[in-house]
Amino acid sequence: MTLAATELAFRAASVALLLVLAASLVSDFRNVLAARLGAAFALGSAAHAASYSIGAPALTSAWHAPLIALSTGNVVTFWLFTRALFDDDFRLRWWHSAIWALVAAFSFVSCLWIAPSGNVRLAVIATNLISLGFIALAVVQTVASWSADLVERRRRVRGFIVVAAALYGGLNALLQIFVGGSGGGDVANTINAGVLAFVVAAIACAMMRVDGADLFPAAAEPEPEPAPAIAPSQPVASEDAADQKLIDALMRLMADERIYRQENITIGALAGRLKIPEYRLRRLINQRLGYRNFNVFLNNHRIEEAKAALADPAQAEVPVITIAMDAGFQSLGPFNRAFKAVTGVTPTEYRRLKVNAA
Known part of the structure; x- marks a missing residue:
């Protein structure tokens, strides 16, 4: 099997797993914000799997730019997903959507106008610094709320999800910054696609091993009253x-x-x-x-x-x-x-x- 065929197989496997994961979350927990954000994160990750390459070309096709914009905006979704997953009282605000739109729009403009104008390295560095910033926010959120989480199995799996996703996203952002506008090569892209497929499979496996009621709160679940427990x-x-x-x-x-x-x-x-x-x-x-x-x-x-x-x-x-x-x-x-x-x-x-x- 050629490198191109191997890379395509890895990308297809990642996209398929992510689409199944998104459909499962929407089907089983459509009324839970954390699950809906998890599904959105999975869809954005599917766009990343389909569009990502190491080393950004100076010219990006019209069909490729929207996928890259969705992939970049997905770091905002990742941050919001970690907040909702670890804080049952978290609610989306209008400005959350505005932040996502601004990040995705900047990535889109970078692909179609900034990079083609001779500023490929500037576009790559700026976009990936934004990604690193939101990944850092997600990690900080996880660390800050870790001790307050009382659901032991959720604590374990959420740590794995955040660490795996943050490590992959962070390392890729750093790699893009250091590679700059040069081509990454078929070998590097094949390895990247294989690592992504492994990370997606590991996260899907970890989520399937945890009861959904532990990972996500029941929709509109009232807070318990302490009195009955101590009568x-x-x-x-x-x-x-x-x-x-x-x-x-x-x-x-x-x-x-x-x-x-x-x-x-x-x-x-x-x-x-x-x-x-x-x-x-x-x-x-x-x-x-x-x-x-x-x-x-x-x-x-x-x-x-x-x-x-x-x-x-x-x-x-x-x-x-x-x-x-x-x-x-x-x-x-x-x-x-x-x-x-x-x-x-x-x-x-x-x-x-x-x-x-x-």
């Missing part, structure tokens, strides 16, 4: 008695010591207070209390305290920001967003409703 009259199987004692101890820390008020409290510090391994505390909060994210668990307790304060006539003159800071929030913006996500109204509206109902 003393709740029947507990004898083999779960130790877990129940730990949950009772955890909830005492929440209710009596209000440990959620501490600045930058981590799940590791909380596990240390309970004298148990961190992984066990993750499992308890996730499987017994129903939370998928540690920050959501903390914020729900903070919001319950804030709700009580806002409904208290004796604290009617206390500023909302004071109540938020006393409950453990570090600023007003995150408090307002978290409060409205739980109650459906802003803190000020909640206070007014309680005063009118009194």
Whole structure:
């Protein structure tokens, strides 16, 4: 088999796997934002598999330029996908689409006007620096939210997905920058296509080994209330008695010591207070209390305290920001967003409703 035929086979395999993955995500989780973004990322990666070559030519055909633009814009989709995958409360904003459109448009213009005007190296470097920037954002997002994720299997597979995709995308961007406008050669392109096919197959395999309910939250799933999990009259199987004692101890820390008020409290510090391994505390909060994210668990307790304060006539003159800071929030913006996500109204509206109902 010739190098050209081998490269074509690798590209075709990557495109086929990515299209199947996108169709599967849309079919099974069409109402989940992270899955829809995952499908969009898979489609953009298919465009990359069909259009990518090491070393950019000075002239790009009219049919090739849109695929390259989609491939470049896909780094924005990758960043948004990591945010939605690791933050169940993430929502798309209009400016997210605007960023994607700007990046894709810049790549399109580079292909049809900047590179042909004699600025091939400038176009290649600028486009790939943009790619590296969004890949770095995705990696930072993964690292920042890693410890707060309570779904153990999702933590493992998401790390693999991000690391594999980021390494491939980052190395390719660096390779393009250093290669510049020179031709990459058939051997380099064949190797690249083979590596891409392997990465796509590994990611697809990793996602198939994880229950979709672990990887993606159920659409419109309400946040769990902590009270049922700690009710003393709740029947507990004898083999779960130790877990129940730990949950009772955890909830005492929440209710009596209000440990959620501490600045930058981590799940590791909380596990240390309970004298148990961190992984066990993750499992308890996730499987017994129903939370998928540690920050959501903390914020729900903070919001319950804030709700009580806002409904208290004796604290009617206390500023909302004071109540938020006393409950453990570090600023007003995150408090307002978290409060409205739980109650459906802003803190000020909640206070007014309680005063009118009194």
